[in-house]
Amino acid sequence: MPPIIDKDKCKKCGLCAQICGLDVYGPYEKDTVPIVRYPSECWHCNACVLDCPAKAIKLKLPLSMPILYRRLKGEDND
Amino acid sequence: MIDVKKHIIESDVLVVGGGIGGLMAAIAAADGGADVIVAEKSDTRRSGSGATGNDHFTCYIPEVHQCGIEVILEELNNSLVGGNADPYIQLKFLSRSFEVVQDWNKWGINMQPHGEWEFNGHAYPGRKRIFLKYDGYNQKEVLTKEALKRNVRIVNKTPVTDFLTYNGRIVGAIGIDITKEEPEIVIFKAKAVISATGNTSRLYPSITPSQLFNTGHCPNNTGAGRAAAYRAGAKLINLEIPNTHAGPKYFERCGKATWIGVISDVMGNSIGPFVDKPTKELGDITADVWHSVFTDKMQDGTGPVYMNCTETSKEDMDYMLWGLKCEGDTSLIDALDDAGVSLKRDMVEFTKYEPILVGRGIEIDEFGRTSVDGLYSAGDEVGNFRCDISGAAVMGRFAGEHASGYVKDVNNDGIDLFSHKTVLEAQKFYSRLYENKGSSTWEEFNHGIQSILDDYAGIRYVRSKTLLESGLEYLDHLEQKAKNELIVNNSHELMRALECFVLLQIGRLICLTALERKETRGMHKRSDYPFTNPLLNKKFLTIRRLENGKNELEWRDMRIN
Numbered sequence: 170m171p172p173i174i175d176k177d178k179c180k181k182c183g184l185c186a187q188i189c190g191l192d193v194y195g196p197y198e199k200d201t202v203p204i205v206r207y208p209s210e211c212w213h214c215n216a217c218v219l220d221c222p223a224k225a226i227k228l229k230l231p232l233s234m235p236i237l238y239r240r241l242k243g244e245d246n247d
Numbered sequence: 248m249i250d251v252k253k254h255i256i257e258s259d260v261l262v263v264g265g266g267i268g269g270l271m272a273a274i275a276a277a278d279g280g281a282d283v284i285v286a287e288k289s290d291t292r293r294s295g296s297g298a299t300g301n302d303h304f305t306c307y308i309p310e311v312h313q314c315g316i317e318v319i320l321e322e323l324n325n326s327l328v329g330g331n332a333d334p335y336i337q338l339k340f341l342s343r344s345f346e347v348v349q350d351w352n353k354w355g356i357n358m359q360p361h362g363e364w365e366f367n368g369h370a371y372p373g374r375k376r377i378f379l380k381y382d383g384y385n386q387k388e389v390l391t392k393e394a395l396k397r398n399v400r401i402v403n404k405t406p407v408t409d410f411l412t413y414n415g416r417i418v419g420a421i422g423i424d425i426t427k428e429e430p431e432i433v434i435f436k437a438k439a440v441i442s443a444t445g446n447t448s449r450l451y452p453s454i455t456p457s458q459l460f461n462t463g464h465c466p467n468n469t470g471a472g473r474a475a476a477y478r479a480g481a482k483l484i485n486l487e488i489p490n491t492h493a494g495p496k497y498f499e500r501c502g503k504a505t506w507i508g509v510i511s512d513v514m515g516n517s518i519g520p521f522v523d524k525p526t527k528e529l530g531d532i533t534a535d536v537w538h539s540v541f542t543d544k545m546q547d548g549t550g551p552v553y554m555n556c557t558e559t560s561k562e563d564m565d566y567m568l569w570g571l572k573c574e575g576d577t578s579l580i581d582a583l584d585d586a587g588v589s590l591k592r593d594m595v596e597f598t599k600y601e602p603i604l605v606g607r608g609i610e611i612d613e614f615g616r617t618s619v620d621g622l623y624s625a626g627d628e629v630g631n632f633r634c635d636i637s638g639a640a641v642m643g644r645f646a647g648e649h650a651s652g653y654v655k656d657v658n659n660d661g662i663d664l665f666s667h668k669t670v671l672e673a674q675k676f677y678s679r680l681y682e683n684k685g686s687s688t689w690e691e692f693n694h695g696i697q698s699i700l701d702d703y704a705g706i707r708y709v710r711s712k713t714l715l716e717s718g719l720e721y722l723d724h725l726e727q728k729a730k731n732e733l734i735v736n737n738s739h740e741l742m743r744a745l746e747c748f749v750l751l752q753i754g755r756l757i758c759l760t761a762l763e764r765k766e767t768r769g770m771h772k773r774s775d776y777p778f779t780n781p782l783l784n785k786k787f788l789t790i791r792r793l794e795n796g797k798n799e800l801e802w803r804d805m806r807i808n
């Protein structure tokens with residue numbers, strides 16, 4: 170599923186496609202909103218989220234990778 | 248046929264892999280006067296296991312530690328990166344580790360985020376602490392800039408697939424250009440090659456087997472350097488002792504020591520003997536020592552096992568969240584938020600991850616030299632030394648320094664690489680895959696390899712002669728089928744398909760070396776040899792391919808000096 174690009178915010182600079190460590194975007198076509206061609210190959214490293222100059226990218230963890238947790242304390246002990 | 252690019256990319260030193268080790272090697276080689284190329288599979292600014300940061304840098308700072316180097320060496324060998332290493336290399340590494348810390352600090356990686364040399368995490372109560380806490384979120388950007396400043400040329404999006412030798416010495420490498428749909432073969436000519444392709448992920452099923460890329464370390468690192476070095480005749484070492492990491496379930500991510508909590512049972516009670524209350528100085532080292540705590544507790548029904556930060560002080564909790572950012576684990580923080588986890592009252596389940604190769608791989612000497620003339624190696628892909636980020640950084644420097652001297656006496660004039668046997672064979676094989684009329688994807692192939700290794704050469708069951716020999720035969724069958732049945736549509740898929748052949752090759756070497764180790768040691772559990780043989784203490788097993796294609800397996804003593 171990841172990453173998800175907000176087309177309205179995207180400045181079409183292609184930086185995400187360039188820097189992706191996993192090539193999930195594949196070859197980038199200039200001046201376009203990058204296409205996430207290989208979503209299942211995302212490592213969820215957040216590089217594209219961190220580096221996007223337009224803050225247009227979010228990651229979504231697939232349902233097959235839920236974080237498992239249990240509540241120990243009833244209340245927040247701030 | 249897939250085209251071979253007409254232009255050969257030539258340099259004195261070719262660095263394969265622009266991760267931490269590769270960039271440090273490139274910088275050192277350039278400082279030594281060499282003309283340097285880095286061939287990188289993705290983009291050096293965000294590639295590899297150190298892509299978005301790290302936060303613990305193992306090192307020895309005499310004025311802080313106030314003890315001799317041997318004391319630190321002992322702590323190193325008691326830590327998660329210890330063992331299976333030659334102490335003479337570890338000592339040389341430690342002796343120059345502070346020098347690299349100072350350079351990184353000067354270049355703009357913050358090694359003193361709180362204004363002093365601060366050591367914590369992965370630590371035993373009352374003992375010397377060897378993990379320097381630093382802020383590595385920008386480490387790849389900084390190292391890339393330092394390399395470019397020295398006129399290192401970086402060739403991104405070009406996975407290297409093989410090394411080229413001539414009369415027994417290295418003369419270059421080949422890779423695939425993946426910037427376009429249509430793959431092209433790229434030839435590199437060099438007097439020395441420094442291989443630094445990192446760990447080997449994707450050999451075994453991840454904790455979520457349907458997600459091939461859910462791995463603790465970078466899943467783009469699939470052992471290309473190890474396999475190419477083996478084919479070039481270099482010795483590989485220590486492949487057969489499995490190594491695992493641990494962390495959150497079901498989102499695999501390294502960075503266990505950055506958590507400030509107690510490894511707890513479901514009631515929130517501490518499981519290990521080291522700490523009851525979490526502090527940033529120590530963390531809880533239980534899982535570094537009792538590697539199987541997570542699976543043991545699942546198997547005996549007293550699990551699950553949790554990372555419990557509910558007793559962590561507010562100050563330490565802030566410190567931990569800051570540390571996770573330095574560590575590059577911002578996506579993990581986002582995922583916890585997204586799941587609605589509050590670390591003050593929720594415990595996060597931890598688990599053991601699948602085996603990967605780190606500190607199992609290419610044999611080097613103290614200069615990073617392999618057993619093939621002109622071929623060097625550094626970082627996670629080395630087999631007789633391991634120290635993760637600082638190991639890659641310091642040993643990368645050693646390899647770069649030595650290679651820049653070595654190339655001065657090497658002459659590659661007149662060697663024609665277009666007609667080199669390895670180039671022609673690769674072109675034929677890659678073209679065959681690309682022109683196959685098959686219908687099986689590389690993902691199926693990767694899953695098949697993982698199933699076989701998990702069942703016949705893994706840690707899920709035991710290992711034995713019959714299991715390992717069966718595994719070897721099944722890998723052969725799978726390889727034959729894959730050669731005929733794969734479908735490869737573009738350069739990206741060709742890269743992935745070739746990764747699988749590499750994984751299969753490495754799997755085969757794991758089986759062969761595991762067969763030869765006729766004892767039980769660590770997670771290498773042989774049902775037909777259920778004891779640890781003291782005669783094999785401090786002995787390492789190497790494997791190398793001879794010119795006649797046969798494998799030579801050899802035992803050697805650990806080298807103290």
Ligand SMILES: Cc1cc2nc3c(=O)[nH]c(=O)nc-3n(C[C@H](O)[C@H](O)[C@H](O)COP(=O)(O)OP(=O)(O)OC[C@H]3O[C@@H](n4cnc5c(N)ncnc54)[C@H](O)[C@@H]3O)c2cc1C
Nearest residue numbers: 264266268288294295296302303407445471626627635636
């Ligand atoms: C989340 C996380 C946190 C970590 N925290 C710490 C820590 O705090 N302390 C610590 O000591 N260690 C830590 N580590 C481990 C550390 O990141 C690695 O040990 C270190 O990056 C190893 O450096 P390397 O150069 O060997 O490999 P990498 O940095 O992984 O680099 C390998 C490079 O090779 C490239 N490559 C792979 N195949 C090819 C090919 N065929 N052709 C060309 N290039 C190729 C890759 O794209 C990559 O750029 C952490 C790891 C992770 C994932």
